[in-house]
Amino acid sequence: MRATATYRRARVSRKSRFTAARFFVALIVLVIFLFPVYWLFITSVKSSSEIFARPPVWFPADASLGVFGVLFKDGDVWAIYNSLIIATTSTVVAMILGTAAAYSLARFRTGGQNLAIWIISQRMIPPIVIVFPIFLLFVWLGWVDSYVGLILLYIAFNLPYVIWMMRGYIEDIPIEVEESALTDGCSRWQALRKIVFPMARTGIFATTVFTFIFAWNEFVFALILTRTEVLTFPVLVTHYYGAQSTFWSKIAALSVLGTLPVFFAVATLQRFLVRGITMGAVKG
Amino acid sequence: MAGVTLKAVHKSYGKVHAVRGVDLEIPDRAFTVLVGPSGCGKSTMLRMIAGLEEISAGTIAIGERVVNDVRPKDRDVAMVFQNYALYPHMSVFDNVAFGLRMRKTPEKEVKRRVGEAAELLGIGELLERQPKQLSGGQRQRVAMGRALVRDAKVYLFDEPLSNLDAQLRDEMRTEIKRLHQELKRTMIYVTHDQVEAMTLADRIVLLRAGVIEQEGKPLELYERPQSRFVAGFIGSPSMNFVPVALAKTNDGLGVQLPGGATLPVPPQRASGLGGRSQILLGIRPEHLHHQRGVEVPGGFGKLRVTVEVVEPTGANTLINFHLGPNSLIVRLDGYSSAQPGDQLDLLVDMNRAVLIDPETERVL
Numbered sequence: 001m002r003a004t005a006t007y008r009r010a011r012v013s014r015k016s017r018f019t020a021a022r023f024f025v026a027l028i029v030l031v032i033f034l035f036p037v038y039w040l041f042i043t044s045v046k047s048s049s050e051i052f053a054r055p056p057v058w059f060p061a062d063a064s065l066g067v068f069g070v071l072f073k074d075g076d077v078w079a080i081y082n083s084l085i086i087a088t089t090s091t092v093v094a095m096i097l098g099t100a101a102a103y104s105l106a107r108f109r110t111g112g113q114n115l116a117i118w119i120i121s122q123r124m125i126p127p128i129v130i131v132f133p134i135f136l137l138f139v140w141l142g143w144v145d146s147y148v149g150l151i152l153l154y155i156a157f158n159l160p161y162v163i164w165m166m167r168g169y170i171e172d173i174p175i176e177v178e179e180s181a182l183t184d185g186c187s188r189w190q191a192l193r194k195i196v197f198p199m200a201r202t203g204i205f206a207t208t209v210f211t212f213i214f215a216w217n218e219f220v221f222a223l224i225l226t227r228t229e230v231l232t233f234p235v236l237v238t239h240y241y242g243a244q245s246t247f248w249s250k251i252a253a254l255s256v257l258g259t260l261p262v263f264f265a266v267a268t269l270q271r272f273l274v275r276g277i278t279m280g281a282v283k284g
Numbered sequence: 285m286a287g288v289t290l291k292a293v294h295k296s297y298g299k300v301h302a303v304r305g306v307d308l309e310i311p312d313r314a315f316t317v318l319v320g321p322s323g324c325g326k327s328t329m330l331r332m333i334a335g336l337e338e339i340s341a342g343t344i345a346i347g348e349r350v351v352n353d354v355r356p357k358d359r360d361v362a363m364v365f366q367n368y369a370l371y372p373h374m375s376v377f378d379n380v381a382f383g384l385r386m387r388k389t390p391e392k393e394v395k396r397r398v399g400e401a402a403e404l405l406g407i408g409e410l411l412e413r414q415p416k417q418l419s420g421g422q423r424q425r426v427a428m429g430r431a432l433v434r435d436a437k438v439y440l441f442d443e444p445l446s447n448l449d450a451q452l453r454d455e456m457r458t459e460i461k462r463l464h465q466e467l468k469r470t471m472i473y474v475t476h477d478q479v480e481a482m483t484l485a486d487r488i489v490l491l492r493a494g495v496i497e498q499e500g501k502p503l504e505l506y507e508r509p510q511s512r513f514v515a516g517f518i519g520s521p522s523m524n525f526v527p528v529a530l531a532k533t534n535d536g537l538g539v540q541l542p543g544g545a546t547l548p549v550p551p552q553r554a555s556g557l558g559g560r561s562q563i564l565l566g567i568r569p570e571h572l573h574h575q576r577g578v579e580v581p582g583g584f585g586k587l588r589v590t591v592e593v594v595e596p597t598g599a600n601t602l603i604n605f606h607l608g609p610n611s612l613i614v615r616l617d618g619y620s621s622a623q624p625g626d627q628l629d630l631l632v633d634m635n636r637a638v639l640i641d642p643e644t645e646r647v648l
Contacts, residue, residue, distance in 0.1 A: 176369035179336050182356040183363040183440075184430070185386030198373045 037259070044068070044252035051248050067249045071257070076250075079236035080257050085147060086232060087215035090154035095208055097155070098162025103192070105163065106170040107178075116167055123160040127220045135224050145227040153225070154215045161214070162207055169203025170196065205269045213262055233258040286347030286437040286470060287312040288333055293342035295328050295494075302328045304494040305342070310472060311487065315464045317473045319481035320491035321517070326474045329491075330440050333472065335359050346437055357386075362431035363440040367447060368423045370415040370430075377411040380429045387434075401433035404463070421452045432463065441473040445480065457483060478518050482506070490514055507636075512645040515566045515638050521602065524572075524612040527642065528565045530557060538585075539565055542608025547585030547632050553639065556648045563648065566638035569602070572614040575629040583635040591626045603628065 043051055045063040071077050101119075104110040111118075134153065135144070143149030173196060181191040197204065222232045231239075237254050240247040288310040295303040303325040310316045318326040331337040333344060335356035343350050351359050362383065370379050377398055384394045402408040405425045415423060424444065431439055441460075445453045461484055464471055475481055481488050482502045489499040490513075498505055498514045509515035515523045528539040531546060537554040538546040547565075549557070557563065572587075580586050589612075593604040601620035604613050605628070614630060622628055639648045 174367060174369060176365040176367055177371060179334075179356075180363065180365055180369040180430075181371070181382075182336065183334055183359075183361055184383035184434075185357045187355070187357060190386070195371060199371075 040252050040259070041256055044249055044256050046249065048249065067253045068257075071250065071253055076236060076254065077257065079231050079233040079254070080261075082147075082230045083216055083232040083234075083258070084261060086150050086154065086230070087212050089147075090151045090158060090215050091208060091212045093151070094155045094158040094162050094211055095204070098159050098207075099166045099204070101159070102163045102166035103170055103196070106167050107175070116164065119160045120164040121160075123157070123164075127157075131220055131224050134221070138225055144225055145229045147230055149225055150222060150230060150232070153221055154218065157218075157221075158211045158214060162211055165207040165210075166200070166203060169200045169207075172203075173199045209265060209269055212265060216258075216262055287314075288438055288470070288472065289343075289345040290329070290333075291343045291345075293329070293332065293344060294340045295325070295332060295337065296340045302494050303332070306494075306496055308489060308496065308499070310470070313468050313470055314486040315461075315471045315473065315484055316487045316489060317475060317481040317485035318489050318491060319475055319478060319517075320497075322476060323493075324491040325494040326476075326491050327442055330363075330442055330472060330474045333438065334361050334363050334440055360437045361440055362434045362436040362438075363442065364427050364431045364444045366443040368415075368427040370423055370426055372415050374415075375411065376407065376413050376415070376418070376426050379415065379426055380411075380433050383430060383434045397433050398429075401429045404432065404466075405429045405459075420448060421456070424448060424452075424456060428460075428463075432467070437470065439469055439471045441471065443475055444473075446475070446477075460484060479520055482518065488518075490517060508647075509566075509638060510647050512564065512566070512640050512647070515640070515647065519568055521569050521613050521615065523566045523568050523638065524610070525640075526565045526567070526607055526610045526612065528563060530561055530563060539563070541565075541587070542610060545585075545587050547587070547634055547637075548583075549639075550583050550635055553634075557639065558648075560641070562642060564640040564642045564645075566640055566647075567612075567632060568636070569613045569615040571633040571636045572612075573631045573633070574616050574620070575631045580631065583633065585632040585634050587630045587632055589628050589630060591622045591624050591628050594620065594622055594624060596620070 042058075042060060042063075044067060045065060046057065046060045047062065047064070050057040050060050105116050138144045138149050141149075143152075177199070178191050178195055181195045182188070186194060217234060218232075219234045222235045223238070226232065226235060233254060237251055237258070240250045240254070288308075290306050290308040290310075293303055293306045293308075294301070302323075306325075306329065318329060320326050328337060332339050333346070335351065335354060339352060343352055345351065346359060346361070371382065374382065380398045380401055381394045384397060389397070398411070399408070402411055405428055407422065407425050407429055410418060410422060410426070415426070418426065424447075427444065431441075444460075445456050448456060457480060460473075464484075473480075473484060481490075485502050487499065488502050488505055490497045490505060492513055498510045502518075505514055505518045509518065512525065516525070526541060528541055530549075531538050531540045533546060533548065535548055536551055537549040537557070539549060540546050573584075575586065589605040589607070591603055591605060595602040595604070596619060600618070601616045601622070602613055603616060603620065603622055604611060606612070616622075640646070641648055
């Protein structure tokens with residue numbers, strides 16, 4: 001009996017030691033990943049002298065949100081607004097067109113075996129290779145420094161990704177489930193709305209988030225194709241970095257503001273980003 | 285309720301001709317089973333009736349109405365799929381109610397009918413659950429409920445039992461038969477399992493390579509197959525086939541087996557053999573009997589064989605032996621004490637043997 005109890009105690013203590021070690025490793029990883037975010041925020045509320053102080057100031061003595069006020073007063077936050085308009089519109093349109101195209105590829109074998117590969121190959125072009133021809137085209141069309149120019153470009157650039165991802169998610173849905181809906185009295189559209197989209201919900205949200213993040217972070221196209229009217233936030237950040245002086249606190253503050261929409265988007269949609277919704281549809 | 289009529293129906297996928305000019309009359313309220321080996325076109329035919337596959341040529345009518353260009357939702361058919369195809373984001377109740385709601389049935393009526401169907405299938409306790417919380421057998425029942433709750437003209441079943449384990453499959457087979465007896469609806473059932481076909485069907489349609497090989501009542505196909513293929517497909521274990529030479533005997537015509545034994549051809553069957561010298565003899569394992577006395581009844585032939593393998597199944601004993609290069613099997617009733625190497629005297633029921641033209645493979 002005593003031997004068993006000792007054994008059990010040894011096992012319990014080994015288990016708790018393992019849990020503690022795991023927790024400790026997780027903590028270190030968390031600190032490594034969150035430190036840049038912390039440093040970004042802390043820089044935005046530091047005074048100029050604290051930003052360059054050596055040794056570094058880990059906790060600013062008189063933190064101030066003043067630079068955020070300046071960004072609002074000077075109208076620099078419009079860049080966030082521009083980014084929101086461009087990223088949201090291009091994401092919504094790319095998702096609608098891309099999902100429709102993906103459904104067609106997945107269910108009707110549109111374009112045979114190779115069309116899907118060809119489509120995703122478009123995404124492999126390095127942006128810098130095509131940005132100048134596009135610039136010349138946009139000059140001719142009068143689209144430089146306009147919403148429509150960037151929105152269309154981001155749609156075009158994101159469509160292959162959306163089509164590729166959504167095709168995979170739709171192919172994962174057993175076709176019999178859809179056929180069952182058709183014999184149960186659904187039209188093709190009703191089957192999409194009532195069966196396919198709810199079942200592909202996880203994929204739709206995941207693809208939406210990544211498409212949005214791409215458009216939100218995109219820099220090369222935005223830098224070349226905008227001037228003053230529709231500056232996006234990554235481009236404006238570079239404006240604070242000058243030959244004479246660099247506004248570190250503004251860079252940090254605008255970056256904090258620019259991180260928030262993505263943070264909220266992911267935080268809100270996170271619960272949908274968990275797989276498992278198709279479980280139980282067909283034989284287990 | 286309605287019958288289904290197929291006239292000269294073809295289906296091609298590119299160069300593959302899956303269904304080749306099928307004419308078929310499926311009677312109203314009958315249980316019709318489409319059976320055949322993989323790739324014979326049986327599932328394609330079912331899917332064409334449902335409207336899930338377009339037909340390449342011919343016409344399909346449900347009742348009086350030709351439905352070639354009618355969408356699945358307007359054909360008024362209900363279908364049970366092989367992998368159940370439940371809607372995973374809906375509860376069992378919503379799954380079963382889906383078809384009724386799509387047809388704008390009042391919610392009170394939906395509740396009543398789902399309740400009835402659930403009771404019929406014994407899934408009343410499961411209505412609030414999600415499909416992923418159900419076992420395979422329960423999912424199967426829900427899939428059946430989803431079809432049977434509707435008041436459809438035709439009910440289609442696409443190998444609904446093939447994903448269940450053997451015991452559950454037997455139970456569900458009986459259940460489906462009981463449901464058809466109670467509900468008396470037009471049901472078309474696809475399977476590759478001839479036992480399912482024999483036990484369930486009012487009428488069997490046996491397909492091979494996209495054409496109907498034979499159709500009729502189950503026992504008609506069993507007793508009077510029209511070709512070697514039908515004779516071999518229906519029945520378990522399969523019919524034994526032995527190439528034999530026709531020979532004149534003192535009592536009339538006989539067939540000479542590899543190994544030397546001669547069996548009599550019943551006089552009434554001899555006339556159909558023409559001037560042939562070789563035929564294929566088909567004998568079902570259950571039409572070979574252990575000879576216990578010395579007497580050989582009329583229409584029977586006598587055969588001595590050497591036992592090779594003995595397979596007791598409980599109710600029967602299967603015994604394998606060779607006649608020349610041909611491996612044969614006999615099913616004896618009950619327990620047999622025969623051992624490998626033993627000599628066994630068998631009586632061959634020549635009245636029930638099948639005589640086949642070896643060239644055309646048609647039954648003579």
